[in-house]
Amino acid sequence: MEHKLMEKLVIRAQQCDSSAALELLEDFTPFIISTARKLYIVNNDLEDLVQIGRLSFLTALSKYDTDREFCFPSYAVNAVRNNYHHLVRKAAEKNFEPGCSEFEHLASDEDIEEDLIRKESREILMGHLDSLPQEDRSLIEWFYFRNGSIGEYAKACGASYNSVVKRKQRVLSRLRKAMSGI
Numbered sequence: 001m002e003h004k005l006m007e008k009l010v011i012r013a014q015q016c017d018s019s020a021a022l023e024l025l026e027d028f029t030p031f032i033i034s035t036a037r038k039l040y041i042v043n044n045d046l047e048d049l050v051q052i053g054r055l056s057f058l059t060a061l062s063k064y065d066t067d068r069e070f071c072f073p074s075y076a077v078n079a080v081r082n083n084y085h086h087l088v089r090k091a092a093e094k095n096f097e098p099g100c101s102e103f104e105h106l107a108s109d110e111d112i113e114e115d116l117i118r119k120e121s122r123e124i125l126m127g128h129l130d131s132l133p134q135e136d137r138s139l140i141e142w143f144y145f146r147n148g149s150i151g152e153y154a155k156a157c158g159a160s161y162n163s164v165v166k167r168k169q170r171v172l173s174r175l176r177k178a179m180s181g182i
Contacts, residue, residue: 003071010072013061016157021061030077039084041091049084057084121179128178136171143168 006027012020028085039049060079064072088138129137154164 006072007066010061010064010065014064014066021058024061025057028056031077032057032080035084036082039088041087042094044087044128048076052083052087055082059083094149097130125175125179128175130169132174136167139164140171140175 006024009020009024013024013149029050033046033050036046036049036053041049044052057076058082060076061072063079064075068075129140132140139153142153143150150161150164150168153159157164
């Protein structure tokens with residue numbers, strides 16, 4: 001549309017001539033549709049976005065100052081785009097969940113490295129326990145996995161208390177050496 005004709009239509013539309021406003025709106029509808037197709041806003045389909053763009057255009061038409069130095073098409077295009085951008089920002093703020101930030105997971109009290117080291121050490125220890133003779137392994141299982149006492153173990157095996165203590169110290173010493181790589 002020619003610039004002078006458009007300016008006359010804008011003036012007529014501002015003077016409540018609905019046919020002039022409709023003609024301008026029809027001229028800008030392809031721009032509004034192409035811009036709306038590039039957007040995604042939750043709970044809004046293309047028709048909703050086109051309608052919002054048309055309303056933005058009509059608002060720009062009513063607020064345009066004909067005495068300005070720049071032409072109406074640039075004013076209307078900027079007004080429609082700015083309104084769409086505002087809607088996108090509003091939708092993004094509404095959907096933003098600060099509790100799900102990636103940085104929150106990074107700054108956790110959980111020490112992944114320490115957990116991994118503990119797991120690997122446990123696996124190595126279990127391997128060394130499996131390599132122990134059956135009577136030594138049962139002794140360690142009694143104290144550390146069943147939380148039994150030395151007296152109970154000595155009574156169950158028919159051994160003296162002191163011999164069980166010495167055997168326990170010997171087995172733990174062997175495990176310490178095996179775990180430290182000596």
